[in-house]
Amino acid sequence: MLNPAARSGAAAAVREEVARELEARGVAWTRVDTSGPGDAVEIARRAALNRAPVVVAVGGDGTVHEVANGLLRARAEREHDTALGIIPCGTGNDFAHNVAGISGRAAAYDALMRGRTRRVDAGLVEWNGGGEYFVNAMGTGMDVEVVRQLRKTSRLPGALIYLSAVLRTLRVFRPTPLRLDGAGDVVDSSAYVIAICNGSRIAGGLRICPDSLPDDGVLDACFVQALPWHRIPPTLLGVLRGTHGGMPWVRMLRAQSFTLAVPRGTHLYFQLDGELRDGGSANELRISNVPGALRVVSALAKEG
Incomplete structure (x- = not known):
């Protein structure tokens, strides 16, 4: 096809x-x-x-x-x-x-x-009667704007197109209040990025969840909290190398299922394998692993 x-x-x-x-x-x-x-x-x-x-x-x-x-x-x-x-x-x-x-x-x-x-495995996202699978990763926050910027750029090779989109996104994006709950392990904070992964890399090679395996029956999540500008370059470098997990403003979680929520009245946009989705009136997503x-x-x- x-x-x-x-x-x-x-x-x-x-x-x-x-x-x-x-x-x-x-x-x-x-x-x-x-x-x-x-x-x-x-x-x-x-x-x-x-x-x-x-x-x-x-x-x-x-x-x-x-x-x-x-x-x-x-x-x-x-x-x-x-x-x-x-x-x-x-x-x-x-x-x-x-x-x-x-x-x-x-x-x-x-x-x-x-x-x-x-x-x-596959991931399944459900919201307000809707549902869709993902096979590599889903997320919300800054990566939604990165996907929008990618659609405006088509002439750069490989990872450069993603880097260009990230740099343009940093000029306009503001952290979003988000709550992520994975089997009782909760992060509730303003976030730059939440990525929930079945695979270990996204965006042409960013190792956002470097320990994620596609056949282990669980999903891995990366929650990058709001951070000052001078912390952004080392964080991006850490994501490229897969070494960001030890940074104080980064939380790595692992669970069979997650709940992702935004405050009521906040419009929830997210991406599934790089495809943009609009949650409509939903303020909560339920994300689960579908083994094998x-x-x-x-x-x-x-x-x-």
Whole structure:
């Protein structure tokens, strides 16, 4: 399943490469192009219910998010063994790196040829009757504004696009009062960022929850409290290195489920795998781990 819009249209340019590389490896395939937001969810759901062996997301984390949601929604209707495959063509490709061990398209083609899979967890966010899965990370606070800024920048390579978005966000963002409760471990403070993770990295390589594992039955959270300007550069450097957990203004939590709340009257925006969501009138999100919910074609999977 190819998203022609991924990375500002760059994914569309790999159509011929995908065909050539899969055919060279003897992988049978059928291509379906998505036509708009949410399209991949329903296509993947139907494919899983029709017992397709693998649905491959050709795009970035947003395409992976939609395909995974389709497979997970199908699972809620009927058990199936359809696996998620990934050919990374997006900006961050964090899930491909974190969970599938795929750092580029050549590795992705080889992984699809070998056909080895692993079972990983998913996250489920529920609010006011709504619900949606995430596979890598969700969050609120500054990262919501970073996602908005990313949509205004399309011509920078790799991690530079994220760094540019972060720097622009720091000029306009103000910390938000947030309360995070993970199995009774509570942080109630103004926050720059709350990230709740199934994978260890976000935003093209920021190691926000460096100890997070996608198959351990729990979620990891990082709560960065409001801090003075002179603390921001060392915090960003710490997140890049995965060493920020020891800083006094950073709290790391681990739990099977979390509740995230804002004061009444505060509008709650959040992101799921980099996709913006509006909580509407909700002032609370319930976030839970769904163990072993997803089969993923992975370069990290062991034979047999």
